[in-house]
Amino acid sequence: MSDETPSRRAAAAFAQTAETGTPVAFADLVALLERIFLRHGTSERVAAILAENCASCERDGSTSHGVFRIPGYVGSLKSGWVDGRAEPTVEEAGPAFLRVDAANGFTQPAFLAARDRFLEMVRDNGVAVMAIRNSHHFSALWPDVEPFAREGLVALSFVNSFACVVPSGGKAAVYGTNPMAFATPVAGGDPMVFDQAASSMANGDVRIAAREGHAIPAGSGVDRDGKPTTDPKAVLDGGALLPFGGHKGGSIAFMIEVLAAALTGGKYSREVDWSAHPGAETPCTGQLFIVIDPERGGTGAFADRVAGLIGDVKEAGQDRMPGERRYARRARTLRDGIPLTPARLAELRALAGDA
Template structure:
């Protein structure tokens, strides 16, 4: 670890260890703490700052509020040869996915396509880490998760939807996977929170205040206001799809049904998640592999020097991360506190 003016350089492994201690001291099992730490540190290393160590406060306050069971053991059911169902038991979605991953991959390879449905889970992380490992194994993955009521769909008068992110990952022969992950709102809620913490104003078109008037003040959006979908009706329609697919197929809550009022400090949406997995080897022999490589070549010939996921892929394995001294001190204080 090295310290510079206002920042600290810490190895990725040291950061994972620090985060794991924090999560264990706040009620997580050792296995859960390790999964969350790897997810959080990986997001920070990849430049997903709104879903990296910034999220630790939300994890800790949610665990301390009793809103989440940090030691929950997911239950896996087989609904059909191509349908894997997981009850997260009020635990973290990443833990449920980790528990079901092997059987899910098996079902994808056996059937060509399979669905993983996770219910009763909490997801406060970036979505790209959930789908990227499948692409690394030569599979295509699409994931969706709903959130809490913080977005107003076009034509509505109150927040009904969450940020409702959508993620996609596909293998590219000889290249980094093509991966994207985006909220269906004009900005991710975490980025709005970061702007509020740093005292920044937002670009126009991100959200409205409590009176429904457009605002560039992140605090007004977060306190009684709401986000708006990207692209008007188009983003609104995609968000509606995510909401229906996730709540409908998992039997979980709609975003507007999330009620944490009895748990002051809770910040993690208690909803669900779905992942659709596809084995491209079921296409024409060599078809997807050849076409994906040709596709990237076409993009480069057109002047695109990068594609979704490439920048993140290149920087995530640098071995260390730089975080603010204030954040590092906050993390070490959490890790030193008496175990709850």
């Protein structure tokens, strides 16, 4: 989601502010976020996983899924909407099909509880599916798939969220922003990973634009009457986003509802009802992974072939591949620290209960 133009703009604006702040070491940010999660009722395991995940987004410049999201996590925990101590259950529904019930907890701890067995399934069979349900995903998708590509695998993942996107030609929101992520190994380099919403822009970026008073691009959203608008507040206040790319993006949003919710036993975006939990922000839906061992294709040089394609794409004039900016920022912030504004840092410390 961090690679789309409107996102890019919002994230760049946000990053620019942040870039002027105090540099915080990655490990220190993880520790600070961990204290916040623990203080708001998660188990130690869940705190460690979410803190690392959220700090990784901040580290890589995925700011709309970085510490900006911490108040949302806290709101969901405080409201009792999500169970920060949930114990996921993992069930083998077939030699290549793993079913995971996140038990109303966050997705990432459920995913990681099943990941080792899932990798065995992929290695044993050539492909496997992991279907997670009753799960709260509130982060970017790339952190879930990038590690598969680092192990030489091709990964696809789909997650639905809460109804905020209208179908093609429709007036009322049915789909979530419904991101999909794809990761592939690349010989001699970092994996190529894209993570893109099926909506015209990411919901986090709409919220950033609303907070910072920027207009969103024309063609991104509609107001509560289904009329086109560039006001992010009108989108958030009863309006909705449009799918990217017209009816084709709408079909992809539909497919993601089917894969992430119907297929997993999770809730559709439209079924998310947190009205009894004021402050809740983390949608409880489902997530699907499809992971393939590309060496089974028999080419013997899969990652080299992908590197060759990327060479062609760049020679044809594309300036950079999805994910490259993340890797560049990751290298920089791991060296120099992650810049956070004093206000942001104070807010996080207050949430952690620091004096």
